[in-house]
Amino acid sequence: MVEGPRHMKPRLLPGTMAVGTVAYACVAAGLACPGAAMDAPMAEMCAPGGSGVACAECLANWRFDGHQCVPCTGDRTLALVLFVVGIVVACVFLASITRQAHGYGNFNRAWLRTENTSTLMSAVGASCMLVLQIMALLDMTKALWPLDVGGTLKSTGEVFSLKPMQIECTMENPRSMAVQRTLLMNLMPLIPLSVLAGCYVVGKIWTKEGSKYLPSPEKAVSLIFGVFSTFFLTISSSAINTGFALIRHPSGEASLKFFPFLLTTDSEVLHIRIIGVIGGLVWCVGGLALVTYVLRVLPSRVHDHKFLMMVWPIIRVWVPDKPWWFLVGVIRAFLLCLSTSLFEDGQWQLVYLVIILGFFSLALFAIKPYTDSLPACAEIVGSVGMSVFLVAALPYQNAASGETFVIVLLWLVLATLGLVVMVTAYVCLQMWRHRDDEQTYTFRGVAGLVWTTATKGLPTTGRHSDLMVQRHSARLSGRTSTSSNEGHVVSGVQDGAPSQPSVAEAPRDDGT
Known part of the structure; x- marks a missing residue:
């Protein structure tokens, strides 16, 4: 670089900056680097609050927002x-x-x-x-x-x-x-x-x-x-x-x-x-x-x-x-x-x-x-x-x-x-x-979206873990049956009607 009254200093384009004679690109749209002469001081090379490579090393009470240094605000x-x-x-x-x-x-x-x-x-x-x-x-x-x-x-x-x-x-x-x-x-x-x-x-x-x-x-x-x-x-x-x-x-x-x-x-x-x-x-x-x-x-x-x-x-x-x-x-x-x-x-x-x-x-x-x-x-x-x-x-x-x-x-x-x-x-x-009804529900939303959930096959109250095991076993083995218009798998529903659990599996009236 030549300096003198008849020579112009090299000038960096917006979006770039230099540390000494080494040029660096700035991130995003280059807002942190407005463009300056090659050997300009950092305060002129960078937007307010910026310094260092890519003008991204912010001064005290400034932070880098991904594009440029901005003042720290708020409490x-x-x-x-x-x-x-x-x-x-x-x-x-x-x-x-x-x-x-x-x-x-x-x-x-x-x-x-x-x-x-x-x-x-x-x-x-x-x-x-x-x-x-x-x-x-x-x-x-x-x-x-x-x-x-x-x-x-x-x-x-x-x-x-x-x-x-x-x-x-x-x-x-x-x-x-x-x-x-x-x-x-x-x-x-x-x-x-x-x-x-x-x-x-x-x-x-x-x-x-x-x-x-x-x-x-x-x-x-x-x-x-x-x-x-x-x-x-x-x-x-x-x-x-x-x-x-x-x-x-x-x-x-x-x-x-x-x-x-x-x-x-x-x-x-x-x-x-x-x-x-x-x-x-x-x-x-x-x-x-x-x-x-x-x-x-x-x-x-x-x-x-x-x-x-x-x-x-x-x-x-x-x-x-x-x-x-x-x-x-x-x-x-x-x-x-x-x-x-x-x-x-x-x-x-x-x-x-x-x-x-x-x-x-x-x-x-x-x-x-x-x-x-x-x-x-x-x-x-x-x-x-x-x-x-x-x-x-x-x-x-x-x-x-x-x-x-x-x-x-x-x-x-x-x-x-x-x-x-x-x-x-x-x-x-x-x-x-x-939530307390027993029938199969179909809810229609915009664009013909249909959500169907069937709950007939499960008891209203009480523990019945065997049904859950049957349900997931059937789902994972591909043997699950569903209602005619639903894509939602529910155990205990066969041919559109609830199946009857065996005597050993049926829940008692006391909820157990």
């Missing part, structure tokens, strides 16, 4: 208190739903109706949660988005990465903060796991037959599978993308996408990657291995009703011979999270996501693994809708064309999912209102 103590209170409320809620409301060990019609309702709500909710996690993942990609879409993705990404807690504002050293934040994100799954493990221990020791207030150990284990599968995309992303999603700079160096001021040669990156590898082995590899083991031993445990209760989320919403679809969904989440680590170009990241979601959507139509209409509808809307949205976003990457179409598609997907949630809430409300 930090209040944010921490709200975070702790939220964790406590979530833990109390998890513990409360581990109890069996109709009495531990009572498997009757009321129990089946309760399980049908909770399973329906959780299955639809899991599909909605997957869409939100995909939106958070899209905020980590290098893809370009219309302003309205980018703001929505950014807000969703901040929620799943705990950025509203403003953890950076409580620490003076951004580099040590990056390591500790990574550790916190990888330890977060331990919170629900510890609560549910505690409920399991309490249930094994103190819960007796008929207890309505102490936790059911089988229910606690089933919730572990449910929480694990629902948030697996975020869990995997925290373990893998934090340390391996990169930004390539013009100098040939690379820095972390999540912490752009950290170059891969910095010692903090090694610590972050060690934490990520351990988290990946525990949560990703360990989780997939556990689900595979359960599916492997399931055929030999179909007569063990306690085991079936523990793996209820794995078998409940699938057709009898396809419980392995649960594993397919978990693998899909794992593959989706790899998009930002495998590819550095925004277009290729979107293409990869389209391939995964598109392949899964085709398999969903071909295999038809769901027994119930509403969970299947929510899954189709989520997978197909997000695939179409990403395809529409591809032309925008080069020509910035089709902005309105991209915005409309995203909100159409979210609105359709909201409609499915409303129909699900209506169906569950009707099931609760008619």
Whole structure:
């Protein structure tokens, strides 16, 4: 570089900055780097509050929001208190739903109706949660988005990465903060796991037959599978993308996408990657291995009703011979999270996501693994809708064309999912209102959605675990009979009429 009155200093374009004579690219739209002369001071090189590589190492009382440094706002103590209170409320809620409301060990019609309702709500909710996690993942990609879409993705990404807690504002050293934040994100799954493990221990020791207030150990284990599968995309992303999603700079160096001021040669990156590898082995590899083991031993445990209760989320919403679809969904989440680590170009990241979601959507139509209409509808809307949205976003990457179409598609997907949630809430409300009726119910929602639940084959009161064993044994062996217009499997219904249990199995009038 030559300086003098007759020579102009090299000037960096917006979206880039330099430390000395080494140029670096800034993340997202480059808002952190307005452009400056090559040897300009950091205050001129970066937007207010920024410094270091990519202008992402924020000054005191500033935090990086994924695009640029912004001032720390609000009461930090209040944010921490709200975070702790939220964790406590979530833990109390998890513990409360581990109890069996109709009495531990009572498997009757009321129990089946309760399980049908909770399973329906959780299955639809899991599909909605997957869409939100995909939106958070899209905020980590290098893809370009219309302003309205980018703001929505950014807000969703901040929620799943705990950025509203403003953890950076409580620490003076951004580099040590990056390591500790990574550790916190990888330890977060331990919170629900510890609560549910505690409920399991309490249930094994103190819960007796008929207890309505102490936790059911089988229910606690089933919730572990449910929480694990629902948030697996975020869990995997925290373990893998934090340390391996990169930004390539013009100098040939690379820095972390999540912490752009950290170059891969910095010692903090090694610590972050060690934490990520351990988290990946525990949560990703360990989780997939556990689900595979359960599916492997399931055929030999179909007569063990306690085991079936523990793996209820794995078998409940699938057709009898396809419980392995649960594993397919978990693998899909794992593959989706790899998009930002495998590819550095925004277009290729979107293409990869389209391939995964598109392949899964085709398999969903071909295999038809769901027994119930509403969970299947929510899954189709989520997978197909997000695939179409990403395809529409591809032309925008080069020509910035089709902005309105991209915005409309995203909100159409979210609105359709909201409609499915409303129909699900209506169906569950009707099931609760008619909880004492004995006939088969059919509830019709918009777009011809039909939900049918039959409860004739189960006793009104009392314990009748043999029926549950028969029911699940039949489902897993493909010998279950259903009513003529339902996809919902219920034991004890044969040719549209309830079968009569044997004398040895029939419940007594006293409820036992």
